[in-house]
Amino acid sequence: MSAPEPMTMDRLGETKQLIVAQSTSQCCRQGCCQPSINWVLREADNFHGGNPHNEPTAAWIHEESTWVQRACFAMCRETKYVQHSSSVPDSVKKEEDYNWCTVQCDELPKGLTEEDRNKDVIATHEKPMACHINCCCFLPSITTKDGSGNVIGKTQYVCDACCFVPKYDVYDGNGNKTYRVRPDTCVGGMCIMCRCGGGGGKCFRVPYIVRDPTTFEALKGNGGKDPAQVTQLWAGVKNEFCTQRDAFHVVYPDNATPEDKLVLTGTAILIDVLEVEQKNEGGDS
Secondary structure, X not given: OOOOOOOOHHHHHHOOEEEEEEOOOOOXXXXXXXXXXXXXXXXXXXXXXXXXXXXXXXXXXXXXOOHHHHHHHHHHOOEEEEEEOOOOOHHHHOOOOOOOOOOOOXXXXXXXXXXXXXXXXXXXXXXXXXXXXXXXOOOOEEEEEEOOOOEEEEEEEOOOOXXXXXOEEEEEOOOOEEXXXXXXXXXXXXXXXXXXXXXXXXXXXXXXXEEOOOOOOEOEEOOOOEEOEEEEEOOOHHHHHHHOOOEEXXXXXXXXXXXXXXXXXXXXXXXXXXXXXXXXXXXXX
């Protein structure tokens, strides 16, 4: 199988959808054993479980966060995700399934060299330290910058009267609200509506629909075939219960710019950090 084209800004402009999947094994991720969590990206509409490194990838994202932040603050941690337009270096890939109960003291993932750290960077997604989403103060957010360090957008968690339904406002680099991202609801708008049916990761999923920021109407993506969405997928038995790797299907709005798509990729990461990642540990840190 030939390698996919690098996910440059031009290529991203043509991309309608991506699978954004965690590549780092998080088996026994507890206490001081908190590795950096990396991601791989590929053009696809579904995830069928297994090791994400076994599929061809067009881009990858590495996490930079101190051991103190990862071990002591976890969900609240200050962290930076660096997005590359190339595939994962072999030196990093071979460390993604390293032995259980390993303490990563460095800020960078194991195996990442300084050269690869700065290679083919097209964006960063930076999350400041913030409160848990159950608090309506110091709300979590993630700011997306381009490869030159210019702010191109931000995703902000929203706290309102419907506190059991998570929702996010997405802004462009000028501070204009571009999208509202939230699931469909049931029980009078008080509960998240999950979806079942479909093959692979779509057998059970939670779609966060990308909506108009004013009317909250769902936007179309994939050439009008699907709702634009950031959807958590079923990652397979091994990933769900052992390696705890999460996977998302991101369908971009049809009128989204490459910058908008980078920001929505950051939205997927923020949803995972706040709502999925720490629940995999059996509790909130």
